[in-house]
Amino acid sequence: MKSNQLKCLTDLPEPPYFSVIFTSLRSDVTDAYAETAERMLELAAQQVGFLGVDSVRQEKTGITVSYWKDEQSILMWKQQMEHQAVQSRGKSHWYDEYTVRIAKVERSYSFVKEN
């Protein structure tokens, strides 16, 4: 799964569903970051209630928005053991700052250019 793909332009169900908006500012530590980020996207995709993820990085700043069926799914993902270890390493190594926002998607609309 490539982290810069926007998978959610198509495959999500109609709202309501939940999102986790993760905005981050990286530290200078790059050790094992890229492969761990990739692994977390793969692992998230295996969780119950996972609907999709959009993730974009520009220099040190990143936004990852993951989409979930309900709040319970988000809580279980937060508490997933491998993910917890990575969260801990994120604080000690990879991030200078981050914010997590849990938001209920109430409506959505899309545009796709016709060829």
Next chain:
Amino acid sequence: MKSNQLKCLTDLPEPPYFSVIFTSLRSDVTDAYAETAERMLELAAQQVGFLGVDSVRQEKTGITVSYWKDEQSILMWKQQMEHQAVQSRGKSHWYDEYTVRIAKVERSYSFVKEN
């Protein structure tokens, strides 16, 4: 205002508030895009109910999340005249695909590394 700044690690009020998650796939048309995007961030920041914005771009994919006091503020921003003209040009020129999601931020938490 630089579009890759994460302004929302600090200055937002406590939830609840609203967010607009804009995920996009750019076309090959770059004409006037960068300055218009910058202008839209400036204009958004002048709207009633605007709280902040995070925006990150990686090659052709982008995620912009703007934060608003309430849904009415979001509606007014969508209908703002200069913004409407730009939305139209976005469809005809700058974007191959995009999705807009309106989501109510219910809770949030932040991490800031201590020096």
